Amino acid sequence: MLSIFDQGPPPACPSPFNLAAHVLRCSDRLSDKTALSVVGSMDARNWTFCELQQAILGTGTGLLNAGLKPGDIALMRLGNTVDFPIAYLGAIAVGIVPVPTSSQLTEPETERMIKDLRPAVILRDPQVACAAHPVQIDLSNLAGMRDLPAAEFQMGDPERMAYVVYTSGTSGKPRAVAHAHRAIWARQMMVDGWYGLRETDRLCHAGAFNWTYTLGTGLMDPWTIGATALIPAPGTDLDALPALLRHHQVTIFAAAPGVFRKVVSSTDDLDLPELRHGLCAGEKLSRHLHEQWAQATGTELYEAYGMSECSTFISSSPAHPARSDALGQPQPGRRVAILGPDGPVPQGQEGTIAVHRSDPGLMLTYLNAPDEAESRMQDDWFLTGDQGAMAVDGQITYLGRDDDMMNAGGYRVSPVEVEAALSRFPGIVQVGAAAVEVKQDTFVIAAFYTGPEKLDDDALRTYVEANLARYKQPRAFIHLPELPTGGNGKLLRRALPAYFKATNP
Template identity: 25%
Template sequence: MDQQCPPGWIPESINPRGYRNLIEVMQRTVADNRDKIAFSSFGRELSYAELDQLSDAFAVYLQQECKLLPGDRIAIQLPNINQYPVVVFGAMKAGLIVVNTNPLYTPRELEYQFNDSGAKALVVFKGVAHNVEKIIANTGIKSVFVTQIADLHSPLKRLLINSVVKYVKKMEPAYNLPDAVELRHALNSKLGQKPRLANPSSSDIAVLQYTGGTTGVSKGAMLSHANLISNCLQGVKLISGANEHWADKVVAPLPLYHIYAFTISMAVLELGGTNLLVANPRDIDGFVKELRKQSISAFIGLNTLFVALCNHKDFAEVDFSQLKVTLSGGMALTYDAAEQWQQNTGCQVLEAYGLTETSPAVAMNPPRDIRVGTIGPPVAETEVKIIGTEGQALAEGEPGELCVRGPQVMLGYWQREEATATCFTDDGFFITGDVAVWEPDGYLRIVDRAKDMINVSGFNVYPNEIEDVVTSHPKVVECAAIGEPDQHSGEVVKLYVVSNEELSVDEVRSWCKERLTAYKVPKIVEFTDELPKSNVGKVLRRMLRKDAA
């Protein structure tokens, strides 16, 4: 590529089947794999044929009863349960744009996202419907669908599981949405009918994926059908080149409303594999118990999850004999976490790097040549350059801002032309905000987030480096480094540490002094029971900075 990527471009080199939109991907995978299991949740296995039939029914309901038209937005606020893929594909078959919505959002966050996206419909998990009740009148949403965890199970299991969730675990606070439709009723009422199948162009928006809002207001990244298909196929090309059976049974503990898990699940479907959904990965006891029942071929996770699992007393009893691929993304992978995982499972961790705005993968370690500490080379048909403060291209080994151009890069931010313009270079590269270096072998290494960088007397200190050193200490479970204002040096390094046994400040600082330059050694060390994390397990340094202020 030597020019800006045109909207809707899906490189032929990775698209031998000539997909134009995600509906075509779905149709092809169903035709090839009708009787195979596409998703599994709480013991309910959903075949490709069932996924097709149920999503058809939902599309018909959206068209006939809700009168929704192609291009309308539908918010989906569900945990990892089988209803999620049903409504996503149903919405897409009707030509709607999916607005992925975090079930843990507060009413304020929901109101903002629904109004910013202009959503006209919502599918919500009953356990969080009470939050929707508080703000629904302030939005343009006209159609609301509610669902419980086991709504796609057989009648007896549905009654049992839903009753336990509601009455025993008390996970469904009372709510009042009088016009809401039971999703199960909507599906059953149209089962067997075929929708007027939409035929979006590859450049049409498929998903509005909102950023976490760590810098200012949350923005909707416009991800086209071409963006998502390209990134799905980039991953398929790289991973399947090493092992074609990696997608046989893939554990998906990260939420599907997050773009990392969303795109990986698409890759698994494209290969005719099975996504094993985990609704609550924070319940490590329950997660390990579920893993002990399975023989999995791939695990999709991130650093904090690897650490939590490896430190669980029963993790060693899980059968990993069929594990072929472990993929890490979403946050930096520490050497210690990678080593622990490999020792426990016998499988190396393949680290990738991406962003919401890039659908998400930009670079990925090849499965047969994993180099811990790097994010690998750029994925197929992707250009990367590293620039300095004046926008100049930097040489190998020089840290600078990572910029990316490729078919997976978003169209821009929804209704934010100015914000879109400022995040692209004149020649069409997306400016990531991450600091990276080229290694001599063509691999990339992320140094840190530009906004998380700590400036100590004019020296750049990258939290990832400090955290990697400290987590290698045998008594440290996890840690996070931030900059603390200082009148003499501008900033000093402050470190928050979670330890699994008695550990002193002096021990931590001595460990660092042996391994880090003096100005990188934490001046302040604070012990804590846990670190603040996002819903997908990312450590929220901004919350630590707020607490320290």
């Protein structure tokens, strides 16, 4: 048997359609229910579904009044506050295309995005770094829009562009990934295929408002089915999370593996009586951490796999737990295969994880790089770049990347982008970047370089702080007489972690 999972397609996305309208579909029925709680250790700022919908649609009106029109691109340079999802959904509600970005990006990084996107406007918190642009709407003006008369949802073809997210490709140039309004429809397959989510749940996501993992899993998906989303207040210490989860009666907790690791190590008392289970994504969950969490809390962690180009499509769930050696299985409604050069490989054989072209969660294209998007296709399959093997029961074991992409703290980072930035530093002749393990299950980015002499680490740190977002910045700099190369002289990035171990026994 070949490594293909196909149990039939999901229901077709209705038309006309609007992503924000779908997210807010429960707002009238559950108008007085708490949709969002921004929670501190003992208190919370609550938003009802009615208040949330008014803020979003008022923002939509304000953006139109500012002269924007459907199809315009709005680059989002906002911080970790509730302003982020309100502006995001407000734009989508009226057909404007938001581009959420990390507040950690530096001014040079945003300058390249502005040249790439040519946005009509920047939605801007003055405290967040951003290159110059002639049209900006600041935070105070955005907040003032919330009380304006509610806009009408702009309904239309579910295939039209709804939003754009950035990812780093193997070339090192971040790509603008365009997604359709139908992307939110695809996320319904996660409700049972990953979350086990109910309308009565109180789902807390530990990430920032301006992280796409938080936007989807932590906010939009709970709202879509009428559940309550909880987000820790900005500045909340991770050590405070156990008490926060207990006090606010969280039933599902979502985070990247590093957060679960911190919570487990922060206290001997993880008594969370309301918690049903945890949701984990962003980087590979180690079996050791999984077992630690289960022992400490008496609850399970359910892992998921997705990417910027396609919403999460492989996962474990309460209904379908993963075997100890497996990531999980494709969600019902997904078409997934493990491919070799000639197509799907036999079950049990290693190949590249691929999702079918027809998946409603798959991107439209890379803006300004459609040829690169098409190069990721093999017949009707989109190649993820990750390796796996599919068992007879459809469960998939994750076997790593087939390129050198790094993952530290839940963010995928291209080593080429880091190397390109550092190669401009005086005194560096050649540079390579790799993720290295500094303690069990904890990875950071390290830069390895050659040059006439060892350079000052503080100077290197200052340089990368000015040129790379924090999650892209190397935490260690290792001077070597030469970098490892293959027979053709090409840098062997996979050999670099061994040099780190040799210099940091």
